[in-house]
Amino acid sequence: MHPFGRLGVPEDVVEIVSLLAGLRPRIGSNQNAMPDLLERAADPIGTDRGFRLPFSPLRWPQKRAARVEDRNSMSREPDPxxxxxxxxxxxSLAAALQAAAADQGMSLPLAITPSDPLRHATIxxxxxxxHASYVTAWHHERRWSIWGSSNxxxxxxxxxxxxRELPRVIRGWADGAGLDEIGQTALFDLLTGRFEVPDNNSAGVIASEWQWLLKGAVDADWPQYQALIESAHAEPKLRRLYPFTSHWALSFSSTPDSPFSPPFVSIDSPWGTGDYTIREWWNGPAxxxxTTPAEAIAIAVDRxxxxLMQTPSAPPSQDP
Known part of the structure; x- marks a missing residue:
């Protein structure tokens, strides 16, 4: 996806790490399970930082193709x-954040990460x-990232x-403030578009994931991809299914948890001019x-x- 500029780790990184870990590549689960490994894999090496990710910006296909890097020189990691x-x-980073918080009249529930105390703290x-809530320092540039997971x-x-911009965000997250309230305290872009589903019910998770995907599509600066995601969400028969992407191709499952239901469609968006391509799975034959997302969605519905059509699922209203 993904949806990923502002929502998650780049797909190529997630899938590489997933293979190494023996996990199924899926944004939203793998990145939560392996924060340290993903942080090290995704840590930017002289990359364009125009998008927000937990640990590095999404490098969209055209940016990746156009960027020329001296990887030998940039791969030398500076002493933290x-x-x-x-x-x-x-x-430690935890102590530095506590000091910044004290200057703002608060304390923070932070723990030192013994394996990397200067660049990692747990909330x-x-x-x-x-859970799975962290502040991390980037490895090649002075910058800090924060991320927090729910279920x-x-x-x-x-x-x-x-x-100094982090303590109020940390405090709000730790104290159970609503996501909108936390987002309002942040002086940087923070919210992923998802809403929390405390009981982790499938219908709620599916509805939340659609919001994440829609936000990522808007942020992607890829009109054809955005049109596909919005068209899919507008179709009730697809909106009741869990949306996910692999290699930027949109697919669906009856369940938000692995193992996913067997694939029945995968839709690739064109970049610039071109057609939407429908496959059964992301790397299957076309x-x-x-030419239009509406046609692609109609084919997806027919497939x-x-x-899956008989599986009851009614997305709930969003609770802030």
């Missing part, structure tokens, strides 16, 4: 104590379904060059090519298996 001398002076929350899906993720 040199890149972050102020944090080193405090002894504790009073809300039981909020295995990222709800907040953003980055800033100013450590079955159809059509929905009968058992």
């Amino acid at each position: 104590a040199v890149l972050y001398p102020d944090v080193a002076a405090c002894g 504790a929350s009073v809300v039981p379904h909020r 295995g899906r990222v709800m907040i993720c953003g980055n800033t060059k100013d450590l 079955l159809n090519q059509v 929905i298996p009968a058992d």
